[in-house]
Amino acid sequence: MVSIKDVAKKAQVSTATVSHVINETRFVAEETKQKVYMAMKDLNYQPNRIARSLRSRKSNTIGLLVPLVAEDTSNFFFMSIANGIEKVLKENGYNLILSNSNEDEVTEKNQIRVFNTQLIDGLVIAPVNGEDSAYKKELTGDYPVVYIDRHPSGIEGDMVLVDNLRGAYEAVRALLNKGYERIGFITGTLGITTSDERLKGYKQALEEKAIPVRKEFIKEGPATFEQGYQLAKELHEAEVSALFVANNVMTMGAVSYLQEHEVKIPEEIGIIGYDDYDWMKITSPPLSVVRQPAFEIGKVAVEQLLKRINGSKEKYTEVMLDSELVQRGSF
CATH class of the missing domain: 3.40.50.2300 (Response regulator)
Structure with missing residues (x-):
């Protein structure tokens, strides 16, 4: 194995100079640095990053x-x-x-x-x-x-x-402004701050329009495609006029249910999903979403x-x- 001594010998410098170049622990003239770098390259010498990190307490x-x-x-x-x-x-x-x-x-x-x-x-x-x-x-x-x-x-x-609360609030407010009032809410497991904030935004938009928050319109479950499908089914059967799905994989499940049962979007039901992925642009019609940065x-x-x-x-x-x-x- 090539050692630091071999590099020093080829570059015609001391082992201490090679060490200072590698670890950047002291000023070394640019010309000398280049000699060391060339020697390292010629000999295919790779510094021991772990040892170097232990000395400097910095691993990058x-x-x-x-x-x-x-x-x-x-x-x-x-x-x-x-x-x-x-x-x-x-x-x-x-x-x-x-x-x-x-x-x-x-x-x-x-x-x-x-x-x-x-x-x-x-x-x-x-x-x-x-x-x-x-x-x-x-x-x-x-x-x-x-x-x-x-x-x-x-x-x-x-x-x-x-700002998840604001994102959900603006989505539900947009549905309300289009005339939808029986708005269902589908979410992944609550107790995670992002899910809780989106629920608050949903409620805030309804309360601002003096529309009662109906517990039967709020559906929670594990964040899976299957749950999105099932909860969309339950809300459709409850005759909601729109869905706000506050989780992307559940949005996919909800859209699958609506398409499979030939529910016309947006004529029979409106829907807004969460996060923006390419598949959402090629649904029929393209899906409205809350996009996160x-x-x-x-x-x-x-x-x-x-x-x-x-x-x-x-x-x-x-x-x-x-x-x-x-x-x-x-x-």
Whole structure:
């Protein structure tokens, strides 16, 4: 194996100089640096990144922990966030390690413990739920953390969120303004802050128009295609005039039910879904949705994380990004 001594000999410098070039621990003239780099290239010498990280306490690696579930199309949402993160990291010479909590609190805790041993410089995390038990006890690593998408209760920290309440409110208000009043609401499991906020937005829009909130029009279930299909069936049979589906995979299930039973959209029922994916543009008619700024969430989150890594002591920030109602032909 090629050693640092071999590099020093070929570059005709001391081993200390090679070490300073690799670890950037002391000024080295540009001409000397180039000699060392050329020697490393010629000898195909690869510095030991782990040893280097242990010496400098800096790995130039960021962790990302998100709740991916195999059957949930929200994976596209989190992957868009990851793309935003990775773009900024590449521009700043950092690498990304992606980990999955699988929407399970025990798995999430275990993944955080793994990150605590991996010498990461910072962590971006989309929490499994809004409780704080998984964080105060587990986040013992010496690195900054930025929370995204969901707001964990009882935690002080930097957060990048989307105004889910406003997004749901504007969607339901748009349905109301079109004359729909018997509006059904389909949601994934409540208790997650994003789901709870979307329900609040739904209720707020109805109350503002003095329309009673009817419990039988609010349907909750696991965020699956099958549940979206079944709950849309129940609401259609309850003769709602419109559906607001606050979860993307359940939107797919709901649309499938309506198409399968030849329910005319928007003549017989209006519908607005959540998040914006290509399949929503090719339904007949194209589906109206609440679009979230996924890429921007990742970009803003990692920019704040890098500030912390570089020593920022400013107060914790909570950035609230706006969603957008995209009107197509479904209401």
